[in-house]
Amino acid sequence: MKNWLSTLKTLIWKDLLQEWRSKDMLTAMLAFAILSIFIFNYAMELDPRQRAELAPGILWVVITFSGTLGLNRSFVAEQEQGSFDALVMAVPGLASIWFAKQISNFLMMLVLIVIVLPIYSLLYNQNLFIPGLWLTLILGAWSFSAAGTLLASMTAQTRMRDLLLPVLLFPILMPVNMAVVKAGTGIMTGAALASYQVWLSILLVYGIIMTTISFMVFDYVILE
Amino acid sequence: MLSWNKKLTFLAILSGALVLIAFALVLFYAPVEQNMGVVQKVFYFHVAAAWLGMLGFLVAAVCSVMYLSKGNPNLDAVAASSVEIGLLFTAIANFSGMIWARPAWNTWWTWDPRLTTMTIMAFTYIAYFLLRRGIDDPAKKARFGSIYLIIGFATVPLTFFSARLLRTIHPTIFGSAGTGDMAMTPAMYQTMGLSIFAFSVLFALLLIVRSRLRLNEQWLEEQEAMEQEEEFGEVVNG
Numbered sequence: 504m505k506n507w508l509s510t511l512k513t514l515i516w517k518d519l520l521q522e523w524r525s526k527d528m529l530t531a532m533l534a535f536a537i538l539s540i541f542i543f544n545y546a547m548e549l550d551p552r553q554r555a556e557l558a559p560g561i562l563w564v565v566i567t568f569s570g571t572l573g574l575n576r577s578f579v580a581e582q583e584q585g586s587f588d589a590l591v592m593a594v595p596g597l598a599s600i601w602f603a604k605q606i607s608n609f610l611m612m613l614v615l616i617v618i619v620l621p622i623y624s625l626l627y628n629q630n631l632f633i634p635g636l637w638l639t640l641i642l643g644a645w646s647f648s649a650a651g652t653l654l655a656s657m658t659a660q661t662r663m664r665d666l667l668l669p670v671l672l673f674p675i676l677m678p679v680n681m682a683v684v685k686a687g688t689g690i691m692t693g694a695a696l697a698s699y700q701v702w703l704s705i706l707l708v709y710g711i712i713m714t715t716i717s718f719m720v721f722d723y724v725i726l727e
Numbered sequence: 728m729l730s731w732n733k734k735l736t737f738l739a740i741l742s743g744a745l746v747l748i749a750f751a752l753v754l755f756y757a758p759v760e761q762n763m764g765v766v767q768k769v770f771y772f773h774v775a776a777a778w779l780g781m782l783g784f785l786v787a788a789v790c791s792v793m794y795l796s797k798g799n800p801n802l803d804a805v806a807a808s809s810v811e812i813g814l815l816f817t818a819i820a821n822f823s824g825m826i827w828a829r830p831a832w833n834t835w836w837t838w839d840p841r842l843t844t845m846t847i848m849a850f851t852y853i854a855y856f857l858l859r860r861g862i863d864d865p866a867k868k869a870r871f872g873s874i875y876l877i878i879g880f881a882t883v884p885l886t887f888f889s890a891r892l893l894r895t896i897h898p899t900i901f902g903s904a905g906t907g908d909m910a911m912t913p914a915m916y917q918t919m920g921l922s923i924f925a926f927s928v929l930f931a932l933l934l935i936v937r938s939r940l941r942l943n944e945q946w947l948e949e950q951e952a953m954e955q956e957e958e959f960g961e962v963v964n965g
Contacts (some may be wrong), residue, residue, distance in 0.1 A: 552808030650878070657871045671858060674851040675878055678885040685892075705889055712881055720874045723795055 510594060514603030519610065521580060528576045529614065536569040538627060554629055559636065559687025562623060563680065566615060566640065567647060568686050571669050573611050574651040577604060578659035591725055605652040605714075612644035612700035635690040640676035642706040643683040650675050656724050682706045729844070735935065741957035742932045746926035749775075757918040767825050771919050775926035777820035780845070782930060783813020784852065788880035801942065803869035806876060807859070808937035810852050812930060817849050840890030847886055851879040866944065 522528055543549070543561050581587035594600055616637070624631040651672055658667045682702040689699030745941065753771045760767035775909075788807035793799075823840070825835050855875050862868040 528931065566754060571863050575738070593828070653874075653878070657874065658861075660867070660871075661858065663857070663861040667857060667861055669853075671854045674847050674854060675882050678889045679887075681889045702889075702893060705885065708887055709882075712885075713878070716878055716881060720795065720877065723870050723874060 507596065507599060509602050510596075510599050510605075512596070514590075514599065515607050515610075518577075518604065518607035522611070526547075528573050529611065531576075532569040532573045532611070532615055533618060535572055536615060537622060539565045539568060540623060546628075549627065555691045557690050558623070558627070558629065558691055558701055559639070560633065560684045562619065562640065563643065563683045563687065564626075565619060566644070566667055567611070567676070567680075569615060570612055570644070570647055570651065571672065572671075572701055573615075574608060574648075574655040575665045575668055577608055577652065577655055587725070597722050597725055598718055600725070601652065601656065601717060604656070605648055605717070606697075608648040608652050609645055612648055613641065616644060617638050633690060637681055638692065639703065639706070640668050642703070642710060646706060646710040646713055647676060648678045648709060649717055650679075653713075653717040653721065653724070654665075654710050656721070678705055679707050682709070709720045729851070735932070738928070738932045738935070742925065742928040745921070745928055749922040749925040750919055753774045756850060757915050760915075763827075763831055766830050767822050767828055771922040772926075773820055773823040773827065773918060775922045776816045776823060777845070778923055779926050779930050780813050780817035780820055780848075782927070783809045783811075784848065784880055784883070786934070787876050791876040794869060794873045795877075800869060800945075801938070802875065804941040804945065805938045807872065808934055808941055810855055810876070811937060812933050814849060814852050816926075816930075817845060817852075821845055821849070822837075840887060843890050844883070848879075848883055851883075855879065859937040878889065948959065948964065 540561070544563070547557070547561075549557065578587075581590065590600055594713065620631050620637070623629070637646075651668075654671050654675070655668055658664055658671065661667055682705040686699045686702035687707070689702070749771070753768050757768065757771065759765055786804040787809040788800045790809065793804065794802040821842070828837065829835055855872060858875055859868050859872050862871060
């Protein structure tokens, strides 16, 4: 177990270091996210009275769309430089490769959330420093990266690659989308916890189910 | 012992006859519903088609789990065929539902949980075929397809549950009663039962025929690939 944890830590560190040195993924994700916020402003003519209710929906769309950009890149290094085979040979227990990738994708989503939320707050003059909203988005980001990492590891090996990931991912993510937006709206409008508690449970259940299934089937993705 | 082809012919005749009988029952035996009138009769095929959609995806998910654990390529062929048939009947259920919804709800479409869940489910399975098309290696195609079917099937109940929390006007026939329910007479239950049974037999027939066709296609492709390799070898060596 201790061995497994240290392998995991090394693998995550490898991903983060690689990203830190190039900063390709994060720059593109952030630029796209901020652009989308601007597009939403003009597309929806955001009115100050509607903003509180719309904020979680807009934020979630911005976060998932830019997150998909990042997911598409997450296996590119392994593919292009052929380091995937080396990883499979070097690492005992294939599941740790998936788990490490999942956690590093999740951390990227966290960075995205931490940067995008204050920017949104600033641009729309709206206080988003609400722990419940952050919790909801973080739970959503976990589910997103659990489902997304598994699917990205498959689409990276297909002919269509980037084209295919959103088409595969978004129908699967539907419960998460509904739950994040509903729970987020409940929190933003100051509704009672009981009225949106069920959505938080759905997020938790979805995260657990996706993580478990991915753990079980990931061996088949890299079986060669 | 009957030959495989004779058994299939028998199954084809049986399912044809059953569907015809179900059709006759719907037209002449089942009473006209008081509030909705004749258009309610589309419901017998609508429910049967929706059931086949679910059955198709269930069979596909079970075959996928078995494929991953056993590795028999026939199971993957059955799973893919089952998804195809499930998609076809989901489309039939959606369109027959629209025909009914227009007079009953006064709209072709509403953001009802069952409608949205069915449609999102259909998108999941369309994506499944896109995924398969993007992979050349047959073993990888089967493996990735199976994984996607398992995840897809695991999220369907959650999608349905989530959508149901929002609102529903769709009538429920089994389980908890809602406001838009119809009171069904025994003749209606009998017609619906037979119609579901007839469609299920039809499903079995289609599944067998489609799976065999798919396996034959795969066999042909392998043969062609092998021939091409041989020709290539001759060109290189000669």
